[in-house]
Amino acid sequence: MLDKEVKRGSTEMLILALVEDRPRHGYEIAKLIEERSDGVLQFHPASLYPLLYRMEKRGLIKGAWIEKAGQRRRRFYKLMPEGRKVLNEQRQTWSDFFAALDRVAKINPA
Amino acid sequence: MNPNWNRIVREHLAMLRLPPEREIEIVEEQALHLEAAYEDALAAGLSEAEAEARAVQGYDWRLLECELSRAERPFTTRAWRPSPELIEQRGGMRMESFIQDLRFGARRLVKNPGFTLIAVITLALGIGANTAIFSVVNGVLLRPLPYKEPNRLVRVYSEFPTMNLRKFWISPPEFLDIQREAKSWESIGAWSAGVVNFSATGEPIPATSTRVTRSLIDALGVQPMLGRNFTPEEEKPNGPNATIISHGLWQRAFGGQANIVGQQARVNAAPCTVVGVLPPGYVFPPGGNTPVDVWIPFQFDAANSGNRLGHFLNVIGRLKPSVTIEQARAEMDALEAGWKSENRAPHLLNPQDHPVLMFPLHEDVVGAARRAVLTLLGAVAFVLLIACANVASLLLARAEARHREFAVRLALGAGRGRMLRQFLTEGFILVVLGAVCGVGLAQLGLKTIMAVAPDSVPRTGEIKLDLAVLAFTLGISILAVFIFALAPMAQLREGNLAYWLHGASLRTTGAGSQMLRKGLVITEIALAVVLLAGSGLMLRAFWKLRQVDLGFDPSNALSFTVLLPPRAYPVPEHLRFSQRLLEKLSALPGVKAAAMSIASELPPLRPILTRDIQIEGFQPTPNGPAQNVDYWNTVSADYFKTLGIRLVEGRFFEPADQGENAQRVAVINQAMARRFWQGNPIGQRVNPQISRDPNWFTIVGVVEDVKNIGVDKPAGTELYLLDRQIFPLSRVIFRHGYVVRTAGDPSLSAAAVRAAVRELDPALPVFGMQPMSDTVADSLARPRFLSILLGAFSAIALALAAVGIYGVMAYSVSQRTQEIGVRMALGARSSDVMKMVLSQGTKVAGIGISIGLLGAFALTRVMSTLLFEMSVTDPVTFAAVVALLAVVTLLACYIPARRATKVDPLTALRHE
DSSP, rough: OOOHHHHHHHHHHHHHHHHTTEEEEHHHHHHHHHTTTTTTSSSOHHHHHHHHHHHHHTTTTEEEEEOOSSOOOEEEEEOHHHHHHHHHHHHHHHHHHHHHHHHOOOOOOO | OOOOOHHHHHHHHGOOOHHHHHHHHHHHHHHHHHHHHHHHHHHHTOOOOHHHHHHHHTTOOHHHHHHHHHHHSSSGOOOOOOOOHHHHHHOEEEEEEHHHHHHHHHHHHHHOHHHHHHHHHHHHHHHHHHHHHHIIIIIIISSSSSSGGGEEEEEEEEEEEETTEEEEOHHHHHHHHHHHHSSEEEEEEEEEEEEEEESSSSSSSEEEEEEEHHHHHHHHHHHOOOEEOHHHHHTTTTTTOOEEEEEHHHHHHHTTOOTTTTTTTEEEEEEEEEEEETTTTTTOTTTOSSSSOOEEEEOOOOOOOTTOOOOOOEEEEETTTTTTHHHHHHHHHHHHHHHHTTTOOOOOOOOBBOOEEEEEEHHHHHHHHHHHHHHEEEEEEEEHHHHHHHHHHHHHHHHHHHHHHHHHHHHTTTOOHHHHHHHHHHHHHHHHHHHHHHHHHHHHHHHHHHHHTTTTSGGGGGGOOOOHHHHHHHHHHHHHHHHHHHHHHHHGGGGGGGHTTTOOHHHHOOOOHHHHHHHHHHHHHHHHHHHHHHHHHHHHHHHHHHHOOSSSOOOTTTEEEEEEOTTTTHHHHHHHHHHHHHHHHSSSTTTTEEEEESOOOOOSSSOOOOEEEETTTOOOOOHHHOSSSSSEEEEOEEEEEEEEHHEEEOOOOOOOOOOOOOOOEEEEEEHHHHHHOOSOOOOOOOEEEOOSSOOOEEEEEOOOOOSSSTTSSSSEEEEEEEHHHHHHTTOOOEEEEEEESSSSOOOGGHHHHHHHHHHOOOOOOOEEEEEEEHHHHHHHHHHHHHHHHHHHHHHHHHHHHHHHHHHHHHHHHHHTTTHHHHHHTTTTTHHHHHHHHHHHHHHHHHHHHHHHHHHHHHHHHGGGGGSSTTTTTHHHHHHHHHHHHHHHHHHHHHHHHHHHTTOOOHHHHHHH
C-alpha cells in the first residue's frame, strides 16, 4: 500500500489523466483507478466526490448531466484547458521526481 | 425492487443543509454511485440483501459529510477538522474526537432550534432554581458562622417553665454568677441590643446599638481592626465613656478617617471616645440581617449588680477547647443546685423554676429556618427531576426519529461506546447551555428574593453565588446529563437494528419506547402533585395567617420610635415631651388620632416585656399561673382609639383619669382576664410593683387581645396603665413608641410627623418610621417568602408537566394517524376519536395523580411545623390540587385529541 501522503498528492493527477481522453462519471473513475492499479490505489467514494467538486470549482474539470433513455442520468466530467495545464505540470513534476528517485535508489518507474 | 438510493443519501446528508439545487445534484450523483456498486454486487452473484449491505456499508457517511462540508462551504467559514478516518486509525486522538462529537452534537441541536430552545429553557429553570436555593442553603445553613472556631460558641438562655417562657433573657446578677463560677468557658459575654442617637460632628443620626461586656468580643474571637476592645476600667460603674463602632458607621459618619481611634463622638448626647473599629462584614448579632453600628460597654456593679428580676441580657460563651456542651450543661446543673441550697439571694437560677438553657450557637441561629430552607431545597430538587424527565422525553422522541441514523452508524461499525458518547455529548451541550442560563436566572432570582423578603431567613447577608454553589451546580448538571441523556440509549437495542435498516419509519416504534415516555410523564405528574400539594398547603396557611384578627387595625396607621436622652429629659420632662408631641401630631392635617406606648417596638413585632405583679385576693397555687404579666404596657389615653383596639367590658381611659388625684386605673386584655379571674375583673385591683410602697390600680376595662409578638403566636397577658399615672412613679423610660392614625395613606404624613418631632427638639432622631401594615407584612416575611417560592416552583412544575403530557399525547396521535384514519373510514365519529385520545391521556394523568397523592401524604408531613393552624392532609388543598392537575392535563390532551379528529381518512390511509 502506498503511503497516504503520496496517494493524496497524486489523486488529482490520476483523475485528470482519466478524463483526459474522454469524459467519465464518478463511479467509472473510481473503478478505473482501482482496476488499472490492480487494486493498489483504492479510492473511497466519500473522498472522491468532494474532490471532484473542488476540482470543478477550480476550473480543472467540468461536470455535465447526460441523460439516456431507461437509465439514471449521469454526471460526466470532462477535462478543461486549465486542467490540461495542471495535468501536464504534474506529469512533469512526477516524472522529475521518479527520475530523481531512480538515480538515487535505482527505482524504475516503468 | 431496488432500494430507494436517493432517499438513503438524502437522509444522510440532511444535516449539511446544502442549498436545495446543490443537494439534488449531489444526492443524485451519490445515489448513482451506490446503485452502480449495488448492481456490480448483484452481477457478482450476491443476493439483493447482501448487495445492498455491501453498497451501504462500503460508504463512510461521516467522512463524506466532513469532506462535503469542506468542499461546499466558502473557505472563510471552514474550520479545521481532522477526518474521522484519521482519528479512528490513530486511536489516541481522544480530544479531537470529543471536539468532533461536540461539533456534531451542536450541529444537530442547531438544526432543531425548537427542541433545543425548549430543552435549554427547561434545564435552565431546573438548574437555576436549584442553584438559587442552594445558595440560600449554603449561606444560611452550611457556612460556618463568621467567628473564630464558631463550633465552640454556645448561646445561653434562661427559662421560666411555669410561665411558659423558654429561651428567656438572663439578668445581670445571674450573668455575673455564671461568669464568676462556671469553669467550662474560655470566655462568656453578654449583650443587649437597642438604638442610640449617635453624632460624630453634626446632627445626631439614629444608629443600631448594643451594650456588651468586653468578654463578648473575646468570646466571638474577632477583634477590632483599628483600636482595641474595651478595658476593665471602661466596664466599671462611672468609668470613662467609650464606644467601638462598625466599619459601616466609620465610613458613614467619619468618612473613614484613619485617625479615628481616640476621636470624640456623642452617644445619646453624652460625650464618648471611639476606641475601636470592627472589621467590615462583622456580623452582629449572630445571624442578624441589620448590623449593629455602635458598641457600648456595660458598666455592671459586681457588688450591687441590681435587680434579679430584670432579665434583658443575651449571653454567648466560648467553651474551653476540651469541654463539650454536655459537660458545660452538667456543670451548670451542679452550680444551680448549689446556689439553691446556699439560698444566697431571692430569685436565683435554679434547676426547677429558672434553669439555664444552652444551644450550639449555629443551631440557635439557623435552627428555626432550617426546615423552611430544606423544604425549598426539596421542592427545587423536584423541579429539576421534572425538568430532566421532560428533556429525557424530548430526547426519546428525537431518538425515535433518528433510528435510521443510529442503525446505519451502528451497522457501519460505530461502537456502542462511541454512540453513548455522542448522546452524552449532546446532553452535555444542552446542560452546559442550561446551566449557564440557569446561573444567570439564579443570580436574578436571588436578587429578587433578597429584595422582596430580606428578613425572611437569618444570615441573608451571607447568601451569594460562590464557588461552593457553582460546584453544586456542576454536580447537579452532571447528574442531569446522566438522567436524561441515557434515555435514548435504552432504545438502541441490538435486535432492532435490521428492522430499522429496512426502512422502519417513525410510525412503527416499539411499545417499549411509548411505555418509557408514559412512565416519564407519570413521574412528572406525580412530582408536580407533591409540589403543588406542598405549596397549596403553604399558601392556604399563609392566607389563614392573613385572616388572623390582630386585635388592632394596622391600616392607615404610621408608627415610629423616639429616643429621649435621659440627661436632657429627666422624669417630668419626658412626659411633657410626649404630651406636647401628641398634641402636635393630633393637630396635623389628615391625622385622626395619635398615641404613645412605652413598648420599644409596636405590635405585631413587639418583644415580650414581662413583669411580676400582685393581684389583690389572688391565691397562688403550685401549678396555677404565676402573678406575672407577659406584656407590661404604659400608654397615652388615646392609645386604644388610635390603634383601633376594641373594648370588651367596662371603659377605656378617660380624661377624668388624668387629673392630679384621680383614681389609679388599669385596662387589661381578655387573656389576662381569663387567666386570673373566674368572673368579671372590672373593679378588681392589681399592684404593678413599680415602687416599694404598694400602689393599687383598679381595673376599669377589658379590651380584645392584641397580637403582640407575632401573628401566629398566642396573644399573652397584657396590662395597660396610663402614662400620666405611671411616669411620675417609675424610673425614666426613655424609649417611646408612637402611632398616628391618618385619614388616608399614612406614608403621606411621614414628612409632617418628622417635622413635628424636629420642631420640638431638632436633635432627636426618629427611628423605624413605617406604616403599621408594613410591620404586619414584615412579621409575615418567612411564610410569605415560602409561599411565593413554593408557589413559583410548583407553577414551573405544573407548566413542565403539562408540556410533558402534551408532548406524549401529540406524539401518540401522530403515530396513530393511520389507525385513526381506518377507524374513521369504518364509521367512527369525531367524538369517538376524541374520547379515545382523551381517555388515553386521562389514564396517564390518573396514574400520575394517584402516585403523587400518596407521595404528598407522605412528604408534606415534614412541613407540619411550617403550617399555621393547618393539617398537613388538609382535604381542601388536596382536592384543589387534584382538580387543578386534572384540568391542566385534560387541556394538554385536548389539543392533540382535536387534531386527531381532523384526520382525513383518505390521507391517513395513504400515509406510509
